[in-house]
Amino acid sequence: MKESDQDTTLLHIFQENPGQFLSGEEISRRLSISRAAVWKQINKLRNLGYEFEAIPRMGYRMTDVPDTLSMDTLTAGMTSEYFGKPLILLDKTTSTQEDARQLAEEGASEGTLVISEEQTGGRGRMGKKFYSPRGKGIWMSLVLRPKQPLHLTQQLTLLTGVAVCRAIAKCTGVQMDIKWPNDILFQGKKVCGILLESATEDERVRYCIAGIGISANLKESDFPEDLRSVATSVRMAGGTAVNRTELIQSIMAEMEGLYQLYNEQGFTPIASLWEALSGSVGREVHVQTARERFSGMATGLNRDGALLVRNQAGELIPVYSGDIFFDTR
Numbered sequence: 505m506k507e508s509d510q511d512t513t514l515l516h517i518f519q520e521n522p523g524q525f526l527s528g529e530e531i532s533r534r535l536s537i538s539r540a541a542v543w544k545q546i547n548k549l550r551n552l553g554y555e556f557e558a559i560p561r562m563g564y565r566m567t568d569v570p571d572t573l574s575m576d577t578l579t580a581g582m583t584s585e586y587f588g589k590p591l592i593l594l595d596k597t598t599s600t601q602e603d604a605r606q607l608a609e610e611g612a613s614e615g616t617l618v619i620s621e622e623q624t625g626g627r628g629r630m631g632k633k634f635y636s637p638r639g640k641g642i643w644m645s646l647v648l649r650p651k652q653p654l655h656l657t658q659q660l661t662l663l664t665g666v667a668v669c670r671a672i673a674k675c676t677g678v679q680m681d682i683k684w685p686n687d688i689l690f691q692g693k694k695v696c697g698i699l700l701e702s703a704t705e706d707e708r709v710r711y712c713i714a715g716i717g718i719s720a721n722l723k724e725s726d727f728p729e730d731l732r733s734v735a736t737s738v739r740m741a742g743g744t745a746v747n748r749t750e751l752i753q754s755i756m757a758e759m760e761g762l763y764q765l766y767n768e769q770g771f772t773p774i775a776s777l778w779e780a781l782s783g784s785v786g787r788e789v790h791v792q793t794a795r796e797r798f799s800g801m802a803t804g805l806n807r808d809g810a811l812l813v814r815n816q817a818g819e820l821i822p823v824y825s826g827d828i829f830f831d832t833r
Contacts, residue, residue, distance in 0.1 A: 553639035604645035681783025793826035
């Protein structure tokens, strides 16, 4: 029997016996393979997002099945007019950010969305690796073609953060905090990262790619050990699994509505929404830029989207790029 056939048959065996333990010996007999091969096939299904409980002398029991995204279901429920249209759904890719960039270079229209079940080379700001395992999160990149000048594209990062926070709250009832400039947190742990990258020509923005990575349905055991103290998921925050399809559709609707508002009324209403959702405003922060490090009170955003921090001398400093940190005490 071919390995692919073994995977299918093993899956059918568990589906025919929901909630029941199946011994390795029984599986071995039914598939005509060794006990070691059974363990190998179980692990292959685990890598595809299926979860199993294993107990000595009892065998294996399937406890969870992957939430697989479907092109038909995604497109059928997309209420946005043009965000998420067209939609490219991939099983596995290096980076949706790079896929969307290539499509934009080829002339893809604003609103084109690339989603992948898994990324092997997802990245965040400053080239940091972004953990994006199969079937557990939302890994997607959206093509934008803004008319605003290059120095204002930071505003689109903040707009995206507002859209994601509002969509999560609508779909799950869980309220997240936005940490300037591009992270979504729950109780201080990262749930989502946003990466906005621009291509320019003659000081004009040709396009922007808004990358959104959400740890949707990861459990604590799904995270590498070095991330467990700093990362969490929507599922862990809310206590129940997230419908990824509905969340993607909601994010596109929120993004489109906020983007239209931004184009009609400018950044002021977006800034007000961001400040209301921010976990940074009103807190003492430590700021690290390329040139300096200082501390102060985050008071809000300026008209460009920079974070305003009142330093210990009472000066109001606009922070256009860099990172902020909170006291953990």
